[in-house]
């Protein structure tokens with residue numbers, strides 16, 4: 001990551017969320033609670049799935065992978081956002097800014113493909129129940145996870161390649177509480193409307209494309225559920241509608257941040273917080289904790305923990 005001679009910017013300035021001390025304190029409590037929830041909730045799911053062989057089905061393996069990615073995604077920004085709340089000098093070094101952007105896009109890309117994989121898993125289970133076990137075999141599951149990582153890394157490297165060699169010599173205020181491509185590119189001291197377009201279009205295309213794919217898939221699954229079973233309809237409908245809620249919550253902010261041509265600072269900040277702090281805590285709650293097998297297994301685990309404590 002060598003900077004060219006013309007670059008003089010060695011650090012970027014991030015914008016604080018609020019000036020008021022009372023608000024800072026409130027946000028500190030709020031985000032710390034969310035982040036602890038994200039860590040505990042997601043690690044608990046990963047631990048539960050790994051430790052119990054009943055949960056070694058494709059759905060749970062994908063959900064455990066999603067939990068890990070959620071944890072990673074929020075760790076790219078939330079800890080820094082919390083520690084910056086009270087600091088007067090919110091600077092981030094050039095390298096850390098680049099690293100932050102890179103990991104946001106790796107984890108964001110992986111997350112999107114995992115959500116597709118989970119929708120595909122549900123599609124197979126609901127629309128092709130007799131072939132579920134042959135279609136969603138361990139190899140398929142592995143393939144989906146590997147595809148998610150390849151997509152995420154390729155997407156991030158592609159974005160990164162455009163930005164890493166740009167000269168930064170002028171203003172260095174990112175105008176947000178985290179570094180991201182569209183804003184950092186604006187600070188480069190060359191004319192770069194074309195570049196801005198390429199990078200925005202890349203993220204915008206990935207999120208918009210994935211969003212519509214998922215919405216269409218879920219509509220298709222719902223229509224199938226309606227046609228085939230009347231008894232399971234309400235249960236399946238409930239599960240699917242919670243999945244669709246997560247899809248909307250995750251993708252609408254993404255699409256606004258990358259595609260919407262008229263950025264507004266306060267709205268952008270709010271939407272980014274939804275994606276980094278709110279959906280990572282909702283995903284485990286919605287996808288997993290509402291799930292019967294998972295609840296049974298969690299109860300078994302907690303009984304074990306309690307009884308092992310009583311013995312000592």
Ligand SMILES: *[C@@H]1O[C@H](CO)[C@@H](O)[C@H](O)[C@H]1NC(C)=O
Pocket residue numbers: 046049050060061062064065068138141142143145
């Ligand atoms: C993620 O998916 C891979 C491939 O199927 C699997 O081997 C791995 O155990 C999963 N990770 C977790 C934390 O469950």
